[in-house]
Amino acid sequence: MQHSSLAVYSYPDQQAGQAKSVNDFIFNADNLMDYEVGALQSLTMVHKAMRKATRPFSGISPQALARQVNQIDLAQPAGNLEAALAEVESVYLNNAVYFHHPGYVAHLNCPVAYPAVLAEQILSGINTSVDTWDQSGGATLIEQKLIDWTSQQIGFDDNADGIFTSGGTQSNLMGMLVAREQAVAKHAPEHDVRYQGLPAVARRFRIFTSAMSHFSIQKAASLLGLGFDAVVPVPVDEQFKMDVHALARALTEASEQGLIPICINVTAGTTDYGSIDDITGAHQLAQQFGCWLHVDAAYGGGLLLSDQHRHKLTGIASADSVTLDYHKSLMQPVSSSGFMLKDRTFFKHITLHSDYLNPLAEKGQGYPNLVDKSLQTTRRFDALKLWMTLRTMGAASLGQGMDKIIALARQCYLVLKTSEVFEVVNEPELSAIVFRFAPAGIDDATLNTVNQAIRQHFLTTGEAMIARTTLRGNHYLKFTLLNPATRIDTLQHILSRIIELGDANLASQAEEKQ
Numbered sequence: 001m002q003h004s005s006l007a008v009y010s011y012p013d014q015q016a017g018q019a020k021s022v023n024d025f026i027f028n029a030d031n032l033m034d035y036e037v038g039a040l041q042s043l044t045m046v047h048k049a050m051r052k053a054t055r056p057f058s059g060i061s062p063q064a065l066a067r068q069v070n071q072i073d074l075a076q077p078a079g080n081l082e083a084a085l086a087e088v089e090s091v092y093l094n095n096a097v098y099f100h101h102p103g104y105v106a107h108l109n110c111p112v113a114y115p116a117v118l119a120e121q122i123l124s125g126i127n128t129s130v131d132t133w134d135q136s137g138g139a140t141l142i143e144q145k146l147i148d149w150t151s152q153q154i155g156f157d158d159n160a161d162g163i164f165t166s167g168g169t170q171s172n173l174m175g176m177l178v179a180r181e182q183a184v185a186k187h188a189p190e191h192d193v194r195y196q197g198l199p200a201v202a203r204r205f206r207i208f209t210s211a212m213s214h215f216s217i218q219k220a221a222s223l224l225g226l227g228f229d230a231v232v233p234v235p236v237d238e239q240f241k242m243d244v245h246a247l248a249r250a251l252t253e254a255s256e257q258g259l260i261p262i263c264i265n266v267t268a269g270t271t272d273y274g275s276i277d278d279i280t281g282a283h284q285l286a287q288q289f290g291c292w293l294h295v296d297a298a299y300g301g302g303l304l305l306s307d308q309h310r311h312k313l314t315g316i317a318s319a320d321s322v323t324l325d326y327h328k329s330l331m332q333p334v335s336s337s338g339f340m341l342k343d344r345t346f347f348k349h350i351t352l353h354s355d356y357l358n359p360l361a362e363k364g365q366g367y368p369n370l371v372d373k374s375l376q377t378t379r380r381f382d383a384l385k386l387w388m389t390l391r392t393m394g395a396a397s398l399g400q401g402m403d404k405i406i407a408l409a410r411q412c413y414l415v416l417k418t419s420e421v422f423e424v425v426n427e428p429e430l431s432a433i434v435f436r437f438a439p440a441g442i443d444d445a446t447l448n449t450v451n452q453a454i455r456q457h458f459l460t461t462g463e464a465m466i467a468r469t470t471l472r473g474n475h476y477l478k479f480t481l482l483n484p485a486t487r488i489d490t491l492q493h494i495l496s497r498i499i500e501l502g503d504a505n506l507a508s509q510a511e512e513k514q
Contacts, residue, residue, distance in 0.1 A: 027125065038081050039121075045085055049093040056101040057462030058094060065095055102486040103464040103494065108271065108299060110482040113331040115392040116385035120333055128381040130164075131371035136381065140368050143383035149390075150324065150338055153304040155317030161344035163373040164337065164383050168298030169216040171323035171339035174350065174375060176207065176220035176263065178321060178341065179292035181349035183262035186290075198225045206254050208232045209265035210242035210277055214296060217265050240273040240426060242266070244281035251289050263292040268313060269299030272469045272478065274409075274430030276300055279315030286320075295319040298337070300430055302329025305399030309406055312429065320346075326386050329405075329482065330398050336382045347373045401484040405431045409481050411488045421499055425471060431481040434469060437502035448475040450505045457501055464494045 027035060068091050078084040098104060100111040130136045130143055143164055151160040165171045180202070184191055188199040205226055209217050211233040221230045232254065235246045251261050264286045266277045279295060286293040295316055301324035303309050304316075316322065319342065326336040341347060351372045371377055389398070409431040416424045416435050423438040436451045452475050455468045467478040477498070479491070 035125075041082070041085055045089055045093065049089070049096070050098070050100070053098040053101055055462045056099075056104040056465045057097045057459075059460050059462035060095050061460070065091070097465060100483070100485075102483060102490040104483070105479040105481055105486070105491070105494070106465040106467040107480055108325075108328045108482065110328060110331050111485065112333045113389045113393060115388040116332050116336075119385040119388040123381040123384045126381075129378050130381050130383070131374065131377050131379055132369045133367045136370075139381045139384070140370055142387050143370060143381070144368065146383050146386055146390075147338065147340070151340060154319075154322055154340060156340065156342050159344055160340060160342050161347060161373065162338050162340035163370060164379070165339050165374075166335045166376070167327070167337045168214065168296065168323050168325050169219065170375060171298070171325075171337055172214065172216045172265075172294070172296055173220040173223060174339045175265075175292075175294040175296075175321040175323060176217065176224055178346050178349050179207070179263035179294060180205065180224050180226065182292055182346070183260065187260060201260070202226060204258060204260045205262045206230055206232050206259050207263045207265060208234055208247060208250055208254075208261060208291075210234055210236055210267050210270065212236050212240050212242075212270040212272060212275065213265060213267045214271055214298070217296075236275070239429070240270060240275040242277040242282070244278050244285070247282065248285055251285060255289065261289045261291045263294055266293065266295045266319070268295055268297035268301070268303075268316065269430050270432075271299065272432060272434060273426045274299065274428055274432035274480075275426070276312050276429055279313070279318065283315055283318040292320050293318065294321045294323070296323045298323050298325040299328050301325060302398070302402045303430075305330070305395050306402045306406075307399060308403045329402060330386070330389070331401065332385050332389065335380075336385055350375065404484040405481050408484075408486060408488060408491070409433060409479075412479060412481070412491045415488070415492060415495065419495075421502070422495070425476060433479045433481075434471065434476050435478075436474070436476045437498055439502075439506070442506070444474050446506070446509065449509070450502050451475045451477055453505050454498055454501045464497070466494070 024031070072087065072091070078087055097109075099109040128136050128139045130139050133140055147162040147164075150162060154160075163174075165174070181193065183205055184193055184199060184202065187201045191199040193199075202225070207217065207221060207226070207230055209231060213233075218228050218231050222228055232250055234242050234250055237243045247264070251264075254261055264282050266279050266282045268276045268279065283293055297303075297313065297316065300313065301322075303313050321342065322340040324338045324340065326332040326338065327334045330336075370379070406428070409428040413424065413428055413433055416422045416433065421437060421439045422435050425434040425436075426432075436447060437454060438447050442450075452468075455466060455477060458464050458466050467480060469476050469478050
Protein backbone atom coordinates (compact mmCIF):
# COMPACT_ATOMS: atom_id res chain seq x y z
CA MET A 1 0.00 0.00 0.00
CA GLN A 2 1.30 3.41 -0.94
CA HIS A 3 0.84 6.37 1.33
CA SER A 4 0.63 9.89 0.00
CA SER A 5 3.13 12.28 1.48
CA LEU A 6 1.96 15.08 3.75
CA ALA A 7 1.53 18.43 2.11
CA VAL A 8 4.05 21.08 3.14
CA TYR A 9 2.71 24.56 3.73
CA SER A 10 4.74 27.71 4.00
CA TYR A 11 3.64 30.89 5.72
CA PRO A 12 4.79 34.41 5.05
CA ASP A 13 7.17 35.95 7.54
CA GLN A 14 5.87 38.64 9.85
CA GLN A 15 5.88 41.97 8.09
CA ALA A 16 7.95 44.80 9.49
CA GLY A 17 5.92 46.99 11.78
CA GLN A 18 3.35 44.31 12.56
CA ALA A 19 2.42 43.69 16.19
CA LYS A 20 4.26 40.76 17.69
CA SER A 21 2.47 37.44 17.81
CA VAL A 22 2.68 34.70 20.43
CA ASN A 23 5.40 32.98 18.39
CA ASP A 24 7.69 35.95 18.89
CA PHE A 25 7.83 35.26 22.63
CA ILE A 26 8.50 31.51 22.59
CA PHE A 27 11.95 30.77 23.96
CA ASN A 28 13.70 29.00 21.11
CA ALA A 29 16.60 29.37 18.70
CA ASP A 30 14.83 32.18 16.85
CA ASN A 31 14.60 34.34 19.97
CA LEU A 32 17.99 33.83 21.56
CA MET A 33 19.07 37.42 20.89
CA ASP A 34 15.96 38.82 22.56
CA TYR A 35 16.57 36.46 25.47
CA GLU A 36 20.19 37.55 25.83
CA VAL A 37 19.26 41.22 25.84
CA GLY A 38 16.48 40.64 28.34
CA ALA A 39 18.71 38.48 30.53
CA LEU A 40 21.35 41.21 30.65
CA GLN A 41 18.72 43.80 31.50
CA SER A 42 17.35 41.58 34.26
CA LEU A 43 20.83 40.88 35.61
CA THR A 44 21.62 44.58 35.67
CA MET A 45 18.43 45.21 37.58
CA VAL A 46 19.28 42.51 40.15
CA HIS A 47 22.80 43.96 40.49
CA LYS A 48 21.31 47.36 41.18
CA ALA A 49 18.82 45.99 43.70
CA MET A 50 21.42 43.96 45.60
CA ARG A 51 23.82 46.89 45.82
CA LYS A 52 21.01 49.26 46.80
CA ALA A 53 19.84 47.00 49.63
CA THR A 54 21.44 48.88 52.52
CA ARG A 55 18.82 47.35 54.79
CA PRO A 56 17.04 43.99 54.50
CA PHE A 57 13.59 45.51 53.86
CA SER A 58 12.08 48.80 52.76
CA GLY A 59 9.61 48.85 55.65
CA ILE A 60 6.68 49.56 53.36
CA SER A 61 3.28 48.70 54.80
CA PRO A 62 1.17 45.99 53.14
CA GLN A 63 -1.56 48.56 52.52
CA ALA A 64 0.75 50.95 50.68
CA LEU A 65 2.27 48.20 48.55
CA ALA A 66 -1.17 46.75 47.80
CA ARG A 67 -2.23 50.11 46.39
CA GLN A 68 0.71 50.03 43.97
CA VAL A 69 0.00 46.48 42.86
CA ASN A 70 -3.73 47.01 42.53
CA GLN A 71 -3.21 49.96 40.19
CA ILE A 72 -1.71 47.62 37.59
CA ASP A 73 -4.19 46.54 34.92
CA LEU A 74 -3.30 42.98 33.91
CA ALA A 75 -5.67 43.22 30.95
CA GLN A 76 -3.26 45.70 29.33
CA PRO A 77 0.39 44.69 28.70
CA ALA A 78 3.09 47.05 29.90
CA GLY A 79 4.08 47.66 26.29
CA ASN A 80 7.57 46.14 26.13
CA LEU A 81 10.07 44.24 28.21
CA GLU A 82 11.74 47.39 29.54
CA ALA A 83 8.45 48.69 30.90
CA ALA A 84 7.59 45.32 32.44
CA LEU A 85 11.00 45.16 34.14
CA ALA A 86 10.62 48.69 35.49
CA GLU A 87 7.29 47.66 36.97
CA VAL A 88 8.87 44.59 38.59
CA GLU A 89 11.60 46.79 40.03
CA SER A 90 9.02 49.15 41.52
CA VAL A 91 6.62 46.70 43.13
CA TYR A 92 8.96 43.79 43.85
CA LEU A 93 12.69 44.46 43.97
CA ASN A 94 12.37 47.78 45.79
CA ASN A 95 10.24 46.08 48.45
CA ALA A 96 11.67 42.55 48.60
CA VAL A 97 13.11 41.07 51.79
CA TYR A 98 16.83 40.45 51.22
CA PHE A 99 18.05 37.35 52.99
CA HIS A 100 21.67 37.96 52.02
CA HIS A 101 21.77 41.15 54.11
CA PRO A 102 23.60 40.63 57.43
CA GLY A 103 20.77 42.46 59.18
CA TYR A 104 18.30 39.74 58.21
CA VAL A 105 18.16 37.45 61.25
CA ALA A 106 14.47 36.58 61.33
CA HIS A 107 13.37 33.25 59.89
CA LEU A 108 14.86 30.08 58.42
CA ASN A 109 15.84 31.78 55.17
CA CYS A 110 19.44 31.48 54.04
CA PRO A 111 21.50 33.52 51.59
CA VAL A 112 22.02 31.54 48.41
CA ALA A 113 25.16 30.31 46.68
CA TYR A 114 25.59 31.97 43.30
CA PRO A 115 26.26 28.67 41.45
CA ALA A 116 22.75 27.65 42.47
CA VAL A 117 21.37 30.94 41.09
CA LEU A 118 23.10 30.20 37.77
CA ALA A 119 21.54 26.75 37.85
CA GLU A 120 18.12 28.38 38.24
CA GLN A 121 18.73 30.26 35.01
CA ILE A 122 19.68 27.06 33.19
CA LEU A 123 16.85 24.90 34.46
CA SER A 124 14.22 27.58 33.87
CA GLY A 125 15.36 28.07 30.29
CA ILE A 126 15.20 24.38 29.44
CA ASN A 127 12.07 23.85 31.59
CA THR A 128 12.73 20.19 32.31
CA SER A 129 10.10 18.25 34.22
CA VAL A 130 11.69 15.42 36.18
CA ASP A 131 8.65 13.22 36.54
CA THR A 132 9.50 10.79 33.71
CA TRP A 133 12.57 9.85 31.71
CA ASP A 134 11.07 11.01 28.42
CA GLN A 135 10.69 14.52 29.87
CA SER A 136 14.03 14.79 31.58
CA GLY A 137 16.79 12.49 30.33
CA GLY A 138 20.01 13.29 32.19
CA ALA A 139 18.19 15.40 34.78
CA THR A 140 16.71 12.20 36.20
CA LEU A 141 20.17 10.72 36.70
CA ILE A 142 21.54 13.92 38.27
CA GLU A 143 18.72 14.00 40.81
CA GLN A 144 19.15 10.31 41.59
CA LYS A 145 22.89 10.78 42.06
CA LEU A 146 22.22 13.54 44.60
CA ILE A 147 19.67 11.37 46.39
CA ASP A 148 22.25 8.59 46.65
CA TRP A 149 24.82 11.11 47.93
CA THR A 150 22.38 12.39 50.57
CA SER A 151 21.65 8.82 51.67
CA GLN A 152 25.36 8.26 52.17
CA GLN A 153 25.65 11.42 54.27
CA ILE A 154 22.85 10.18 56.51
CA GLY A 155 24.51 6.78 56.83
CA PHE A 156 21.90 4.74 54.94
CA ASP A 157 22.99 1.76 52.86
CA ASP A 158 22.29 0.91 49.21
CA ASN A 159 18.69 -0.06 50.02
CA ALA A 160 17.80 3.59 50.60
CA ASP A 161 16.17 5.96 48.17
CA GLY A 162 14.54 9.37 48.12
CA ILE A 163 13.09 12.22 46.10
CA PHE A 164 13.41 15.99 45.89
CA THR A 165 10.36 17.79 47.28
CA SER A 166 8.99 21.31 47.53
CA GLY A 167 9.90 21.65 51.21
CA GLY A 168 9.81 20.17 54.68
CA THR A 169 6.02 20.22 54.88
CA GLN A 170 5.71 17.94 51.85
CA SER A 171 8.56 15.72 53.06
CA ASN A 172 6.97 15.34 56.49
CA LEU A 173 3.64 14.53 54.86
CA MET A 174 5.32 11.74 52.93
CA GLY A 175 6.92 10.39 56.10
CA MET A 176 3.59 10.32 57.92
CA LEU A 177 1.93 8.76 54.85
CA VAL A 178 4.37 5.85 54.75
CA ALA A 179 4.09 5.44 58.54
CA ARG A 180 0.29 5.26 58.25
CA GLU A 181 0.45 2.75 55.39
CA GLN A 182 2.86 0.54 57.28
CA ALA A 183 0.55 0.62 60.27
CA VAL A 184 -2.43 -0.35 58.12
CA ALA A 185 -0.43 -3.24 56.62
CA LYS A 186 0.37 -4.41 60.13
CA HIS A 187 -2.98 -3.97 61.86
CA ALA A 188 -5.41 -4.40 58.94
CA PRO A 189 -3.47 -6.50 56.41
CA GLU A 190 -6.51 -7.26 54.23
CA HIS A 191 -7.41 -3.60 53.88
CA ASP A 192 -6.40 -1.40 50.93
CA VAL A 193 -6.57 2.30 51.77
CA ARG A 194 -6.40 3.31 48.11
CA TYR A 195 -9.71 1.64 47.36
CA GLN A 196 -11.47 1.46 50.70
CA GLY A 197 -10.30 4.52 52.61
CA LEU A 198 -9.13 4.24 56.18
CA PRO A 199 -9.92 1.10 58.18
CA ALA A 200 -11.72 1.39 61.50
CA VAL A 201 -8.52 0.59 63.38
CA ALA A 202 -6.97 3.85 62.09
CA ARG A 203 -9.02 5.71 64.69
CA ARG A 204 -6.61 4.29 67.25
CA PHE A 205 -3.44 5.33 65.42
CA ARG A 206 -1.23 7.83 67.24
CA ILE A 207 1.81 9.89 66.20
CA PHE A 208 4.16 11.07 68.94
CA THR A 209 6.15 14.26 68.50
CA SER A 210 7.75 17.02 70.52
CA ALA A 211 5.49 19.81 71.73
CA MET A 212 7.98 22.08 69.90
CA SER A 213 7.85 20.21 66.60
CA HIS A 214 6.78 21.78 63.32
CA PHE A 215 3.06 22.30 62.67
CA SER A 216 3.36 20.25 59.47
CA ILE A 217 3.06 17.06 61.54
CA GLN A 218 -0.45 18.09 62.63
CA LYS A 219 -1.24 19.19 59.09
CA ALA A 220 -0.11 15.81 57.75
CA ALA A 221 -2.29 13.95 60.25
CA SER A 222 -5.26 16.00 59.15
CA LEU A 223 -4.62 15.50 55.43
CA LEU A 224 -4.15 11.75 55.95
CA GLY A 225 -7.54 11.39 57.62
CA LEU A 226 -6.16 10.74 61.10
CA GLY A 227 -7.00 14.16 62.51
CA PHE A 228 -5.22 16.52 64.87
CA ASP A 229 -6.18 14.33 67.83
CA ALA A 230 -3.98 11.56 66.46
CA VAL A 231 -0.89 13.67 67.20
CA VAL A 232 0.34 13.36 70.79
CA PRO A 233 2.52 16.32 71.86
CA VAL A 234 5.31 15.16 74.15
CA PRO A 235 6.69 17.59 76.77
CA VAL A 236 10.20 18.97 76.33
CA ASP A 237 13.05 19.32 78.79
CA GLU A 238 14.78 22.53 79.86
CA GLN A 239 16.71 22.57 76.56
CA PHE A 240 13.46 22.33 74.56
CA LYS A 241 14.25 18.78 73.42
CA MET A 242 11.60 16.08 73.48
CA ASP A 243 11.80 14.45 76.90
CA VAL A 244 12.56 10.79 76.21
CA HIS A 245 11.19 9.71 79.60
CA ALA A 246 7.96 11.60 78.92
CA LEU A 247 7.86 9.96 75.48
CA ALA A 248 8.18 6.50 77.06
CA ARG A 249 5.34 7.28 79.45
CA ALA A 250 3.13 8.63 76.67
CA LEU A 251 3.73 5.53 74.54
CA THR A 252 2.99 3.23 77.46
CA GLU A 253 -0.18 5.09 78.46
CA ALA A 254 -1.46 5.08 74.89
CA SER A 255 -0.86 1.34 74.54
CA GLU A 256 -2.60 0.65 77.84
CA GLN A 257 -5.61 2.62 76.58
CA GLY A 258 -5.82 0.46 73.48
CA LEU A 259 -4.33 3.11 71.19
CA ILE A 260 -1.69 2.18 68.62
CA PRO A 261 1.59 4.13 68.37
CA ILE A 262 2.42 4.20 64.65
CA CYS A 263 5.16 6.83 64.48
CA ILE A 264 7.65 8.79 66.55
CA ASN A 265 8.65 12.06 64.91
CA VAL A 266 12.03 13.35 66.04
CA THR A 267 12.87 17.00 65.35
CA ALA A 268 16.50 17.72 64.51
CA GLY A 269 16.32 21.49 64.78
CA THR A 270 13.09 22.99 66.09
CA THR A 271 11.92 26.17 64.39
CA ASP A 272 12.02 28.37 67.49
CA TYR A 273 14.99 27.02 69.44
CA GLY A 274 17.02 24.90 67.01
CA SER A 275 16.95 22.08 69.57
CA ILE A 276 17.76 18.55 68.44
CA ASP A 277 15.82 15.68 69.99
CA ASP A 278 17.53 12.50 71.20
CA ILE A 279 17.41 10.37 68.06
CA THR A 280 19.02 7.31 69.63
CA GLY A 281 16.62 7.30 72.59
CA ALA A 282 13.63 7.70 70.28
CA HIS A 283 14.89 4.85 68.08
CA GLN A 284 15.04 2.50 71.06
CA LEU A 285 11.45 3.33 71.94
CA ALA A 286 10.33 2.98 68.31
CA GLN A 287 11.76 -0.53 68.28
CA GLN A 288 10.16 -1.35 71.63
CA PHE A 289 6.70 -0.21 70.51
CA GLY A 290 7.02 -1.32 66.90
CA CYS A 291 6.46 2.04 65.26
CA TRP A 292 7.98 4.11 62.48
CA LEU A 293 10.82 6.54 63.25
CA HIS A 294 10.81 9.75 61.23
CA VAL A 295 13.48 12.44 61.68
CA ASP A 296 12.51 15.96 60.66
CA ALA A 297 15.96 17.41 59.95
CA ALA A 298 14.68 20.24 57.73
CA TYR A 299 16.69 22.74 59.79
CA GLY A 300 19.48 20.61 61.23
CA GLY A 301 20.25 18.50 58.16
CA GLY A 302 23.14 20.76 57.20
CA LEU A 303 25.05 19.33 60.18
CA LEU A 304 25.63 16.23 58.08
CA LEU A 305 28.41 18.17 56.31
CA SER A 306 29.88 19.75 59.46
CA ASP A 307 33.16 18.44 60.82
CA GLN A 308 32.61 20.11 64.19
CA HIS A 309 28.93 19.37 64.81
CA ARG A 310 28.03 16.22 62.84
CA HIS A 311 27.84 14.31 66.14
CA LYS A 312 24.68 16.21 67.09
CA LEU A 313 22.83 14.03 64.56
CA THR A 314 24.08 10.78 66.11
CA GLY A 315 21.53 8.05 65.45
CA ILE A 316 20.01 9.59 62.33
CA ALA A 317 20.98 6.49 60.31
CA SER A 318 18.54 4.50 62.48
CA ALA A 319 15.58 6.50 61.14
CA ASP A 320 13.09 4.92 58.77
CA SER A 321 12.62 8.23 56.97
CA VAL A 322 14.28 11.64 57.02
CA THR A 323 13.28 15.16 55.96
CA LEU A 324 16.04 17.52 54.77
CA ASP A 325 15.77 21.11 53.55
CA TYR A 326 18.73 22.06 51.40
CA HIS A 327 17.16 25.53 51.17
CA LYS A 328 17.59 26.14 54.90
CA SER A 329 21.15 25.23 55.79
CA LEU A 330 22.90 24.46 52.50
CA MET A 331 22.48 27.84 50.80
CA GLN A 332 20.00 26.72 48.14
CA PRO A 333 17.26 28.86 46.57
CA VAL A 334 13.70 27.88 47.39
CA SER A 335 12.63 25.27 46.76
CA SER A 336 15.13 22.51 47.41
CA SER A 337 14.20 19.79 49.86
CA GLY A 338 14.43 16.04 50.14
CA PHE A 339 12.56 13.05 51.55
CA MET A 340 14.66 9.97 52.24
CA LEU A 341 13.61 6.39 52.97
CA LYS A 342 15.94 3.83 54.50
CA ASP A 343 14.12 1.07 52.60
CA ARG A 344 13.25 1.99 49.01
CA THR A 345 10.52 -0.65 48.80
CA PHE A 346 8.24 1.53 50.95
CA PHE A 347 7.85 3.93 48.03
CA LYS A 348 5.25 1.38 46.90
CA HIS A 349 2.80 3.30 49.11
CA ILE A 350 3.20 6.34 46.85
CA THR A 351 3.58 4.78 43.40
CA LEU A 352 0.70 4.77 40.95
CA HIS A 353 1.06 3.74 37.32
CA SER A 354 -0.54 5.58 34.42
CA ASP A 355 -0.52 4.32 30.84
CA TYR A 356 0.30 7.74 29.42
CA LEU A 357 3.03 8.54 31.95
CA ASN A 358 4.80 5.67 33.71
CA PRO A 359 3.31 2.37 32.52
CA LEU A 360 4.48 -0.85 34.10
CA ALA A 361 5.94 -1.89 30.74
CA GLU A 362 8.49 0.93 30.96
CA LYS A 363 9.45 -0.08 34.47
CA GLY A 364 10.29 -3.51 33.13
CA GLN A 365 12.48 -1.92 30.47
CA GLY A 366 14.54 -0.10 33.07
CA TYR A 367 13.34 3.48 32.50
CA PRO A 368 13.85 5.52 35.70
CA ASN A 369 10.63 7.47 36.21
CA LEU A 370 11.00 9.56 39.36
CA VAL A 371 7.25 10.19 39.49
CA ASP A 372 7.05 6.70 41.00
CA LYS A 373 8.42 8.22 44.22
CA SER A 374 6.76 11.62 44.26
CA LEU A 375 3.48 13.14 45.40
CA GLN A 376 3.94 15.64 42.58
CA THR A 377 3.67 14.85 38.88
CA THR A 378 5.13 17.86 37.09
CA ARG A 379 8.24 18.77 39.08
CA ARG A 380 11.05 21.26 38.51
CA PHE A 381 14.65 20.15 38.12
CA ASP A 382 15.58 21.74 41.46
CA ALA A 383 18.33 19.19 41.97
CA LEU A 384 20.52 21.05 39.46
CA LYS A 385 20.97 23.86 41.99
CA LEU A 386 22.52 21.58 44.59
CA TRP A 387 24.51 19.81 41.89
CA MET A 388 26.06 23.08 40.68
CA THR A 389 26.78 24.14 44.26
CA LEU A 390 28.53 20.89 45.16
CA ARG A 391 30.48 20.77 41.91
CA THR A 392 31.62 24.40 42.31
CA MET A 393 31.97 24.94 46.07
CA GLY A 394 32.27 21.41 47.38
CA ALA A 395 30.54 19.83 50.35
CA ALA A 396 33.35 20.84 52.71
CA SER A 397 32.69 24.55 52.08
CA LEU A 398 29.00 24.10 52.89
CA GLY A 399 29.94 22.32 56.11
CA GLN A 400 32.30 25.14 57.04
CA GLY A 401 29.41 27.55 56.51
CA MET A 402 27.39 25.65 59.10
CA ASP A 403 30.31 25.77 61.52
CA LYS A 404 30.58 29.55 61.10
CA ILE A 405 26.87 30.03 61.72
CA ILE A 406 26.91 27.97 64.90
CA ALA A 407 30.02 29.78 66.16
CA LEU A 408 28.30 33.12 65.51
CA ALA A 409 25.23 31.99 67.43
CA ARG A 410 27.46 31.05 70.35
CA GLN A 411 29.11 34.48 70.31
CA CYS A 412 25.73 36.21 70.25
CA TYR A 413 24.46 34.06 73.09
CA LEU A 414 27.42 35.07 75.27
CA VAL A 415 26.81 38.75 74.51
CA LEU A 416 23.16 38.38 75.53
CA LYS A 417 23.96 36.27 78.57
CA THR A 418 26.41 38.80 79.98
CA SER A 419 24.00 41.72 79.54
CA GLU A 420 21.86 42.93 82.43
CA VAL A 421 18.96 44.00 80.22
CA PHE A 422 18.32 40.79 78.25
CA GLU A 423 16.63 37.56 79.31
CA VAL A 424 17.93 34.66 77.20
CA VAL A 425 15.71 31.60 76.93
CA ASN A 426 17.95 29.04 75.23
CA GLU A 427 21.59 28.21 74.73
CA PRO A 428 21.72 27.61 70.96
CA GLU A 429 22.44 24.12 69.74
CA LEU A 430 22.10 25.24 66.14
CA SER A 431 21.67 28.93 65.34
CA ALA A 432 18.36 30.11 66.82
CA ILE A 433 18.33 32.31 69.93
CA VAL A 434 15.17 33.36 71.78
CA PHE A 435 15.43 36.34 74.14
CA ARG A 436 13.71 39.53 75.19
CA PHE A 437 14.54 43.01 76.38
CA ALA A 438 13.87 42.66 80.11
CA PRO A 439 15.44 45.16 82.53
CA ALA A 440 15.08 44.21 86.16
CA GLY A 441 11.91 45.20 87.99
CA ILE A 442 9.61 45.42 84.95
CA ASP A 443 6.46 43.30 84.95
CA ASP A 444 5.63 40.87 82.13
CA ALA A 445 2.70 42.88 80.79
CA THR A 446 4.91 45.92 80.29
CA LEU A 447 7.71 43.84 78.82
CA ASN A 448 5.29 42.26 76.35
CA THR A 449 4.22 45.70 75.14
CA VAL A 450 7.81 46.90 74.87
CA ASN A 451 9.11 43.86 72.99
CA GLN A 452 6.18 43.91 70.59
CA ALA A 453 6.91 47.57 69.88
CA ILE A 454 10.59 46.81 69.30
CA ARG A 455 9.82 44.15 66.76
CA GLN A 456 7.23 46.33 65.04
CA HIS A 457 9.79 49.13 64.73
CA PHE A 458 12.18 46.88 62.82
CA LEU A 459 9.37 45.65 60.59
CA THR A 460 8.23 49.17 59.67
CA THR A 461 11.72 50.63 59.18
CA GLY A 462 13.43 47.59 57.66
CA GLU A 463 16.74 48.51 59.31
CA ALA A 464 16.91 44.89 60.48
CA MET A 465 14.55 41.94 60.33
CA ILE A 466 14.06 39.93 63.52
CA ALA A 467 11.48 37.30 64.41
CA ARG A 468 9.16 36.84 67.36
CA THR A 469 7.65 33.97 69.32
CA THR A 470 5.82 33.35 72.58
CA LEU A 471 6.76 31.33 75.63
CA ARG A 472 4.47 30.79 78.61
CA GLY A 473 2.20 33.52 77.28
CA ASN A 474 4.93 36.15 77.02
CA HIS A 475 6.35 37.85 73.95
CA TYR A 476 9.98 37.16 72.96
CA LEU A 477 12.30 38.16 70.16
CA LYS A 478 14.27 35.69 68.08
CA PHE A 479 17.42 35.65 65.98
CA THR A 480 17.72 32.87 63.41
CA LEU A 481 21.23 32.91 61.99
CA LEU A 482 21.85 31.27 58.62
CA ASN A 483 24.27 33.68 56.96
CA PRO A 484 27.96 32.72 57.29
CA ALA A 485 28.89 36.26 56.24
CA THR A 486 27.11 37.91 59.19
CA ARG A 487 29.53 39.16 61.86
CA ILE A 488 29.12 39.60 65.57
CA ASP A 489 29.43 43.39 65.33
CA THR A 490 26.28 43.49 63.18
CA LEU A 491 24.38 41.55 65.83
CA GLN A 492 25.79 43.77 68.57
CA HIS A 493 24.54 46.81 66.67
CA ILE A 494 21.04 45.30 66.41
CA LEU A 495 21.09 44.52 70.13
CA SER A 496 22.17 48.08 70.90
CA ARG A 497 19.25 49.37 68.85
CA ILE A 498 16.92 47.03 70.75
CA ILE A 499 18.15 48.55 74.02
CA GLU A 500 17.68 52.09 72.69
CA LEU A 501 14.17 51.33 71.48
CA GLY A 502 13.28 49.49 74.67
CA ASP A 503 14.50 52.31 76.89
CA ALA A 504 12.62 54.87 74.80
CA ASN A 505 9.42 52.86 74.97
CA LEU A 506 9.67 52.43 78.75
CA ALA A 507 10.26 56.16 79.14
CA SER A 508 7.25 56.92 76.96
CA GLN A 509 5.05 54.60 79.02
CA ALA A 510 6.28 56.23 82.22
CA GLU A 511 5.39 59.69 80.89
CA GLU A 512 1.90 58.54 79.92
CA LYS A 513 1.28 57.26 83.45
CA GLN A 514 2.23 60.57 85.03
